[in-house]
Amino acid sequence: METLVQALHKQPTAVNTEVKVINLALFGHGLVGGTLISQILESQQNIAKRKGIYLNIFAVANSKRLLLNENGISNQWLDQISQQPEGYSVQQVIDFAKQHQLENLIAVDNTASTTFINNYELLVNGDFHLISSNKIANTISFKFYQSLRETLHKNNKEYLYETNVGAGLPLIDTIKLLHLSGENITKITGVFSGTLSYLFNNFSVENQPFSAILQQAIANGYTEPDPREDLSGNDVARKLLVLARELELENEFDEIKIQNLIPEPLQALSVTEFLNQTDKLDPYYQDLKNKLEPNHVLRYVGELSGDLQQAKGILETKLIAVSAFTALGQLKGSDSIFEIYTESYGDNPIIIQGAGAGAKVTARGVFGDILRLASKN
Structure with a gap:
């Protein structure tokens, strides 16, 4: 069955005026990340109809493996990522997006990693907006905090992290x-x-x-x-x-x-x-x-x-x-x-x-950040 993303690629003049594709790279698929993926896949078509926004998950990664599909992952993503070779770099995700001319890029960090944040500026320079449930980037040195915001400003990108405090509360x-x-x-x-x-x-x-x-x-x-x-x-x-x-x-x-x-x-x-x-x-x-x-x-x-x-x-x-x-x-x-x-x-x-607290509440808060960014850009 043809996906909406494939249809958009084939009919740019007829459909692109109605539906904007937001391309998502999701890092971390534990309790929060896995719940978020389920929430997005379940509501993709409904959001496209109601808001004119199609959320296309083109990349899913954990600490070892990376799954890429320019037309979006399917419900079998968990089995598929387990079959991918171990070892990848974030640069591969950036290069893949450029190779396939993907636009409206958002990278979502649902890891608990203290080191993944070192990729944030790389992603921003690679044309990605950032969303994170991971608090580390906002709580390490003030020097890092300032540097990231300078990079965001220079690239005209946004960084949303409502779930850093209070899960889904505003x-x-x-x-x-x-x-x-x-x-x-x-x-x-x-x-x-x-x-x-x-x-x-x-x-x-x-x-x-x-x-x-x-x-x-x-x-x-x-x-x-x-x-x-x-x-x-x-x-x-x-x-x-x-x-x-x-x-x-x-x-x-x-x-x-x-x-x-x-x-x-x-x-x-x-x-x-x-x-x-x-x-x-x-x-x-x-x-x-x-x-x-x-x-x-x-x-x-x-x-x-x-x-x-x-x-x-x-x-x-x-x-x-x-x-x-x-x-x-x-x-x-x-x-x-x-x-x-x-x-x-x-x-x-x-x-x-x-x-x-809770994976569903936090994932829903991240989802809210995605939709806010998607509506702006």
């Missing part, structure tokens, strides 16, 4: 709009991690050991591939830093005060070893729970404060006890909550609350 866009409008943001605080929200929302009220709830979170796909990335506080710290840099603050990651929730003996273990010894977390957390005052619960919060008109702010993550009757204390499931304090709104913060 947080980064809100902060960008407030900041661009000249609103003086004075503080941002809240439960930044849907994972830690799930853990402490349930642990505070249920008669289960901490390790049992952690295993539930892993099974639900709420945690990072290594759950210690969540429990260490690093994930919350990175989210804080993403927001700080949206306010043009020049903080570095190592300046954040982070409370690590993992006992020291478990920090150096391999992922497998740690997952086999999560019951060693139970005595520590049970003791914290036993010491809670009546009608109080545990919450792991992030806070950006200080004089945010200066070059740097104060960034901190910490486990605190709060009243069960406050907005923080009433959180349920894996919801996140963000309180944005501004000069105009005074003591009444702008509150953004909703699902903060």
